[in-house]
Amino acid sequence: MYKSIIIGTGPAGYTAAIYLARANMNPLIIEGMQPGGQLTTTTEIENFPGFEQGILGPELMDNMRKQAERFGAEFTSGWVEEVDFSKRPFKVKVEGKGIIEAESVIIATGASAKYLGIPGEQDNVGRGVSTCATCDGFFFRGKKIIVVGGGDSAMEEASFLTRFASSVTLVHRRDELRASKIMQDRARENEKVHWALNRTPLEVVTGETGLKGLKVHNNETNQDELIEADGVFVAIGHTPNTGFLNGQIHTDEHGYIEVKPGTTETNIPGVFACGDVQDNRYRQAITAAGTGCMAAMDCEKYLEGSSVHDWSESLDQ
CATH class of the missing domain: 3.50.50.60 (FAD/NAD(P)-binding domain)
Known part of the structure; x- marks a missing residue:
C-alpha cells in the first residue's frame, strides 16, 4: 500500500515526485517504456528556466529523476494495463508486476504526437x-x-x-x-x-x-x-495517453483529462492529473512541471483530509 502512485514521468511526473517525496509521502513512480517522456527525444532545450546555455532533454529528465530519488521516491517500470478507481484503495495493474494499491493516484502519462509514419521520419x-x-x-x-x-x-x-x-x-x-x-x-x-x-x-x-x-x-x-x-x-495533432483509464476519468472529446479549473483534481477524489495528459493548449516542459507541482500539493492536501471535494456533478452539467 502506497500513499501515492504517480503514473508517468516527464517534467510533470518527476516534479510531482520531487514534491511528494520531500513531503515524506514516499511516492511510487511507474515509468513506461520511455522514462522521461517526449523530452528524452529532444536534443537541446533552450527555454527551460535556469539553464543559460540550454540543456539536453535526456540530461534534464535524468536530473529530475535523480532529484526525486534523493528525497526517497521509488521507481518501477512497466505498462499500466488497467486501473480500478471505483473504491479505495485504488488499484493499478502493472504489466509483470501485478496489482499495486494506493490511497491516491497522480496521472502524468502525457500526450503522444501523431506522426506521418513515412520512411526517414x-x-x-x-x-x-x-x-x-x-x-x-x-x-x-x-x-x-x-x-x-x-x-x-x-x-x-x-x-x-x-x-x-x-x-x-x-x-x-x-x-x-x-x-x-x-x-x-x-x-x-x-x-x-x-x-x-x-x-x-x-x-x-x-x-x-x-x-x-x-x-x-x-x-x-x-x-x-x-x-x-x-x-x-x-502538425497533425496529439493523442493523450488515457486509454488505460477505460472511461473511469472524465475526458473531453479529444481524450484529454478534465480537471477542476485552477486545480489538478479529476472527477474522482484522490485522483489527480498533470502535464500534457490534461493540457491540449500549451504542451511545454515548464507548464507540465508547474502542474506537476500543483498535483503534488493537491494530493498532499487530499491525504491530509482537507480541501479536496467531489466536483463530478459540475462536470456532468
Whole structure:
C-alpha cells in the first residue's frame, strides 16, 4: 500500500515526485517504456528556466529523476494495463508486476504526437524533424521549413515559424484545409507562408549534410516531387495517453483529462492529473512541471483530509 502512485514521468511526473517525496509521502513512480517522456527525444532545450546555455532533454529528465530519488521516491517500470478507481484503495495493474494499491493516484502519462509514419521520419526526430514549433523553431533561423498538416495547429505553427524561417511551406494531402477560416486567413496573409496542397508526404529525405527535404506525391499531376527544406514540422495533432483509464476519468472529446479549473483534481477524489495528459493548449516542459507541482500539493492536501471535494456533478452539467 502506497500513499501515492504517480503514473508517468516527464517534467510533470518527476516534479510531482520531487514534491511528494520531500513531503515524506514516499511516492511510487511507474515509468513506461520511455522514462522521461517526449523530452528524452529532444536534443537541446533552450527555454527551460535556469539553464543559460540550454540543456539536453535526456540530461534534464535524468536530473529530475535523480532529484526525486534523493528525497526517497521509488521507481518501477512497466505498462499500466488497467486501473480500478471505483473504491479505495485504488488499484493499478502493472504489466509483470501485478496489482499495486494506493490511497491516491497522480496521472502524468502525457500526450503522444501523431506522426506521418513515412520512411526517414523517426530516424530524424530531433535532427530536422519536430512536432513542436515553440520548442524547436529557434534552431531554424533563416532556413527553409516545411509544416505538414491542415488543421488549426498547422496554421498556427506555420505562422509562428515565420518568425525564424526564411520561408515556410505548408504541405497538406488534400486541396482543402480543415482549419478554421480565421486561421487560414492569417496564414495566407503571411508572405513567408507558401502552399503545397493536394500533396501526400512520402519520405523525409536526407543527404550527407543532413535533412534535404520532404518527398511528396503530387495528387494533381500524379508525379513525385522533392520539396527542399532544412526542417520538417509535423502538425497533425496529439493523442493523450488515457486509454488505460477505460472511461473511469472524465475526458473531453479529444481524450484529454478534465480537471477542476485552477486545480489538478479529476472527477474522482484522490485522483489527480498533470502535464500534457490534461493540457491540449500549451504542451511545454515548464507548464507540465508547474502542474506537476500543483498535483503534488493537491494530493498532499487530499491525504491530509482537507480541501479536496467531489466536483463530478459540475462536470456532468
